[in-house]
Amino acid sequence: MKTYFRSFCLLGGLLAGQQTAAQVIARYTVQAGDIERHNSIVHIRLEQPADTESLLLEEVTGKKRVPVAVTAAEGALWWVLEGRTPAGAQRSYELKKANRKTSVAPVMQVTDNHSALVLQQGLQKNLQYNYATVEPPAGSDTVYRRSAFIHPLWAPNGAVLTNAFPNAGHRHHMGIWNPWTHTSFEGRETDFWNVQKKEGKVRFVKMESVTVGNAWCGFSARQEHVAFLKDGTEKVAINETWEVRAYPATDNGKRRLWDITSLFTPATADGITLLQYRYGGGFGLRTTASFTASTSQVLTSEGKTRKDADSTRARWVKITGTTPQGKAGLLIMNAPANYDSPEPLRVWPENMEGGELMLNYSPTKMKSWTLTNGNEYTLTYRVMVYDGDITPAEAEAAWKDFAFPPVVRKE
Incomplete structure (x- = not known):
């Protein structure tokens, strides 16, 4: 409900x-x-x-x-x-x-089209969360069917900045998603990311709440990491809740902020270990095919670019590129409280897939993470989506504001 x-x-x-x-x-x-x-x-x-x-x-x-x-x-x-x-x-x-209520519609709205939620400001769409199962391109293995991911993500100029089911070699890339890749669950290595291995996947369970308002709109959705067992049955390994909030545009509509928080707990008494691996979990992103090595630029808080950002840590990472609607991009910030923050990055080299880009904030890239029964774990990210470009100084200021918010006190 x-x-x-x-x-x-x-x-x-x-x-x-x-x-x-x-x-x-x-x-x-x-x-x-x-x-x-x-x-x-x-x-x-x-x-x-x-x-x-x-x-x-x-x-x-x-x-x-x-x-x-x-x-x-x-x-x-x-x-x-x-x-x-x-x-x-x-x-x-x-x-x-106030003495009376208002009937004025809120600025930040959520549209439910019976398969997905679209967060928007007026007629301007921000992002779409797909809760119904989405079919892969015709001719693809049905194993690639997937729910519980964000796509499209729109820039203020209307450009789509994400890609889903991008090509035959990476049908499992789903816009913005976060399945864990290399795990130990009940004595067996289980991969929830590479669904073609048929070891596991992530799926939507139910919508907990939807919020509309003038300061933000968003939703809370239950998801689960499901392991496929050798006997043909399934078992839930991780229960997860996504909390997503989108805020009003600023700077004459050229910048938008939204937050995503993943809260997750092991679903079994023995828990699960997220094994050290070069990618998985956290914040996974497959960008638009318009963003290639020749049409886009990557910059991290440590001054790394696409040539050398892989396996480095970053408080924030900025991706700016050319789209049919004009120049646009996104700034992804990871919270200081996240596991092993500032988190390590997996960034595709420039010669991958014709120069297209996959980027992943991976908390377990450098070390494993054991999740024990009865405990809840949290990962939080803020994303700024913008038209044109932003400077490194603006990116750093945005991260500082996210990481160290103003203090609000009741008098």
Whole structure:
């Protein structure tokens, strides 16, 4: 069963006559810390469940009050610290219970087409999560049927930046996905990535929740890593939840941020070991066929390029290239709390597949990771999708804002 959360911001004429009468239920301060902020995403836990359609958040500067788009979901209040906030600065907000609800549709929407969820801002599509099984190209082995992956991922200019079922040699590449490759499960090596080996795969189980709002939209989806046993039966090895949030575009619509968090637990008493291997798990990406060695550039936080980024660590990796709609790209950031962070990279050499690109943040590239029963594990990534290009300094600033977010305090 799907649970839908809705969140709104009261604007314009609806605010007239309400500002003095509305009850202030909380006051917050946001501290930038020692980092200059640019359209930072902030949130704070709500002490009590809120009727999100009746909340009004205002930024307070002296006697001036400016309404702020807000989303109340998952037990927290979310908004964007709009514009630039200098290092050391502090901004103040009041949360009120408005006198009446609004019927204005939220900015960030989720469209369910009965096989996939599309996260979008107005008519601008951000990304698509495929929960129904997607068939491979005609003539392919049915083993390549797959659910539980993101594709397409759109740039603000409309270009598709991902690829799925790309060619006969790599039909198992699925846009953005994260199956573990080399594992030890119940005494047997099991590969959930290379499905053609028929050892295992990842599949969608159910949608936990879908959220729409003004500060973000997204979903929480249950997935499972399934092992195919020698006797022809199946056994779930890992239970996983994907939490995905997409935020409003900034910089005149040229940049978008979205987050993906994987929460996973072993499904059996003996757990599972994710063995050290050169790729697998984490954040897997097969980019558009438009991105080749001659039409795209890779740059990491350590100054590595496609020629030398493989098997190096990176806080962030930037991929920019030419598309039919113009220049565009994506910046992928891994969280400091991730296993063995900054995570190692698997980057295809320039002579692979005609120069096309597969990139993987692989937490187990350098060392194994044993998952024990009863414990939950987390990997989090933030992605900036942009038109044109961004500078290394902008990429580093975006990662710092993600890794060390502003502090929100209740007064």
